[in-house]
Amino acid sequence: MIEAHNLSKLYGRGVYALRDLSLRVDKGEFVFLTGPSGAGKSTLLRLLLRRDVPTDGQLVVGGRDLATLTAAEVQAYRRSLGFVFQDFKLLPSKTVLENVAFVPHVLGMPVSQQQRRTFQVLKWVGLQHRMNAYPMELSGGEQQRIAIARALVNDPMIILADEPTGNLDPDLSLEIMNLFREINARGTTVLVATHDRELIRRVGRRALTLDHGRIVEVN
Amino acid sequence: MRALRYFLHEATESLLRSWRSAALAVLTIAAGLFVLGFFLMVNSNLQRVVGRWSESAEMSVFLKDDITEEQLRSLEAEIDTTGVAKERTHLSKADAVARFREDFPDLAASTERLERNPFPASLEVRLAPTARDSAHAVDTLAAKLPTMAGVADVRYDRRWLSRLGSAVGFIRTIGLVIVLLLGIAAALTVANVVRLAAYARRDEIEIMQLVGAPFAFIRGPFIAEGVLQGGIGALLAIVSLWVVFLTGRGWYARQALEGLGLTTLIFLPISAIAALLVGGMLLGCLGGLIVARTVR
Numbered sequence: 001m002i003e004a005h006n007l008s009k010l011y012g013r014g015v016y017a018l019r020d021l022s023l024r025v026d027k028g029e030f031v032f033l034t035g036p037s038g039a040g041k042s043t044l045l046r047l048l049l050r051r052d053v054p055t056d057g058q059l060v061v062g063g064r065d066l067a068t069l070t071a072a073e074v075q076a077y078r079r080s081l082g083f084v085f086q087d088f089k090l091l092p093s094k095t096v097l098e099n100v101a102f103v104p105h106v107l108g109m110p111v112s113q114q115q116r117r118t119f120q121v122l123k124w125v126g127l128q129h130r131m132n133a134y135p136m137e138l139s140g141g142e143q144q145r146i147a148i149a150r151a152l153v154n155d156p157m158i159i160l161a162d163e164p165t166g167n168l169d170p171d172l173s174l175e176i177m178n179l180f181r182e183i184n185a186r187g188t189t190v191l192v193a194t195h196d197r198e199l200i201r202r203v204g205r206r207a208l209t210l211d212h213g214r215i216v217e218v219n
Numbered sequence: 220m221r222a223l224r225y226f227l228h229e230a231t232e233s234l235l236r237s238w239r240s241a242a243l244a245v246l247t248i249a250a251g252l253f254v255l256g257f258f259l260m261v262n263s264n265l266q267r268v269v270g271r272w273s274e275s276a277e278m279s280v281f282l283k284d285d286i287t288e289e290q291l292r293s294l295e296a297e298i299d300t301t302g303v304a305k306e307r308t309h310l311s312k313a314d315a316v317a318r319f320r321e322d323f324p325d326l327a328a329s330t331e332r333l334e335r336n337p338f339p340a341s342l343e344v345r346l347a348p349t350a351r352d353s354a355h356a357v358d359t360l361a362a363k364l365p366t367m368a369g370v371a372d373v374r375y376d377r378r379w380l381s382r383l384g385s386a387v388g389f390i391r392t393i394g395l396v397i398v399l400l401l402g403i404a405a406a407l408t409v410a411n412v413v414r415l416a417a418y419a420r421r422d423e424i425e426i427m428q429l430v431g432a433p434f435a436f437i438r439g440p441f442i443a444e445g446v447l448q449g450g451i452g453a454l455l456a457i458v459s460l461w462v463v464f465l466t467g468r469g470w471y472a473r474q475a476l477e478g479l480g481l482t483t484l485i486f487l488p489i490s491a492i493a494a495l496l497v498g499g500m501l502l503g504c505l506g507g508l509i510v511a512r513t514v515r
Contacts, residue, residue: 078431
């Protein structure tokens with residue numbers, strides 16, 4: 001599903017965020033990316049979101065080399081992804097329902113389908129009763145569940161999560177990870193970047209440890 | 220249609236959210252278009268004045284006392300064939316003295332004491348309005364007539380009409396330069412307001428980009444916002460022009476109109492109003508596009 005071949009990303013002043021990194025994530029797999037701050041986890045996710053292109057090497061997703069995609073192909077590719085961030089990135093002026101429905105709306109899904117699908121995912125994350133609330137009225141765990149619902153609403157092939165439990169306490173973190181496990185159980189490939197080794201141990205999935213832009217350990 | 224509704228909804232919300240800066244952009248556009256509209260209005264009325272004056276422009280061909288009937292016919296034929304004359308009148312010596320008496324009644328008595336009539340007969344040629352544009356034909360005629368038999372002198376109003384035409388053209392050019400500068404200022408103001416709106420919506424835009432929303436969906440609201448600002452600015456300019464027009468027409472312009480020879484002032488023609496409205500929307504659209512192009 002995801003293949004990186006000798007992937008390097010060089011930022012200004014000769015600092016490598018990723019260096020000669022090679023990895024393979026199979027379809028339907030759940031993989032953690034871990035390592036200290038500045039190890040290159042977020043850079044790899046940025047490259048996977050195609051917000052950036054590698055300086056060297058190849059990043060292939062679903063058989064497509066991301067560096068060669070045209071603007072229109074990037075848009076089409078991103079429609080096959082779901083993303084979750086540490087800071088949730090919910091729109092404060094929109095209700096829970098509007099936040100989740102925003103994605104199918106801007107992708108041009110018919111209104112009836114938008115509503116059905118939005119309600120489905122809200123129910124799935126257990127927050128259908130809060131659909132008229134605004135993000136500020138929700139707890140951190142609830143906000144992250146809304147962000148997960150938004151990532152799922154488009155039925156993506158891959159979920160990318162960058163420190164999704166960074167702002168949550170250990171119990172809520174495990175709750176969020178259980179949601180990711182359930183998503184993965186339905187066949188969606190999940191890639192989670194986290195520095196929380198205890199959480200990785202409790203979830204018990206393959207973990208790639210990065211340091212200075214290289215994979216230094218595979219568990 | 221759904222996309223258009225979305226663009227307009229987002230644009231309206233954004234305008235309401237940042238109404239102060241939007242009002243500034245609308246006022247700048249309105250100011251630019253007001254100046255443009257004012258120049259158009261002044262220009263169209265000035266054109267009427269020039270047209271009216273051109274209609275009354277005359278060429279006077281003074282005849283020698285000993286001109287023969289044949290020479291007179293020849294002169295008349297020459298004037299008619301050029302096509303610059305709208306109307307041609309033969310004024311005899313007796314007609315000339317009668318007109319003098321009518322125009323200057325205080326001096327009428329003095330003409331009766333003269334032993335012979337000193338006023339020359341003439342051909343009064345009223346130029347056709349088209350003659351203003353075919354100055355060459357009038358010049359040629361004016362140069363030829365004095366060389367023909369029986370002609371004492373030729374006088375006509377071309378020089379000051381041509382000066383008037385140049386003055387009108389100069390005013391129009393100055394107006395266009397001002398309008399152009401105001402247009403650029405208006406487009407840049409709109410661009411800044413839309414840029415502020417883009418900044419306020421940066422999270423929304425980021426999400427749209429990340430989920431792969433079509434560019435049209437991402438950029439559309441900015442362009443719609445620019446068009447709305449431009450449209451509202453243009454409407455404001457047209458309404459202001461109408462108020463100025465009514466005030467001007469009903470107030471001190473009446474005296475000036477009499478002096479200029481116009482009985483009424485006219486407002487902008489429908490085509491100019493439509494052009495102002497479309498122009499305003501295009502200016503706004505341009506401002507929106509400047510920002511939209513930066514959103515990828």
